[in-house]
Amino acid sequence: MVIVKASTDSEADILPTEQLLAEMGQYNEELVKAGVMLAGDGLKASKHGARVHFSGDRRTVVDGPFTETKELVAGYWIWQVSSLEEAIEWAKRCPNPTGEESALEIRPVFEEEDFA
Structure with missing residues (x-):
């Protein structure tokens, strides 16, 4: 799972620019x-x-909004890749998701064999 961290703009309901939406769509x-x-x-x-x-x-x-923007999630992807390294390579190709200082967090999802 790739987690897009929230920004002050995303928490203010400010939508991404048309350019960023086009880049993300591509x-x-x-x-x-x-x-x-x-x-x-x-x-x-x-x-x-x-x-x-x-x-x-x-x-x-507790109803939102929540105060710690840097700890909030603004979006996500579920990717099927063979390794963390492959996910990192894909993440490095991502357009800046907020247009400002931002981060993507990559976390493996548990699979059935993890519990065997």
């Missing part, structure tokens, strides 16, 4: 043609969401 097409991309979406700002906190049997709901 990048996504490359991923699909290569058989790498399984899924991917952008996420609305945290003010449109909620968190459910667990403490034993209790559940507490």
Whole structure:
């Protein structure tokens, strides 16, 4: 899974520029043609969401927005690659997802054989 970190713009509901949308669309097409991309979406700002906190049997709901933008997720891809190194190479080809200082986080997804 490749996680796109939120920015102040994404948290302010400011959509990417048409140029960035076009660049990302082209990048996504490359991923699909290569058989790498399984899924991917952008996420609305945290003010449109909620968190459910667990403490034993209790559940507490906290509505967004959430304050720590740098810890929020603005979007994601699910890629099927043979290694972390391959995912890194694909990530390095990505247009800057926010147009400003940003980061992509790459995390392996558990597979059935991981639990065998």
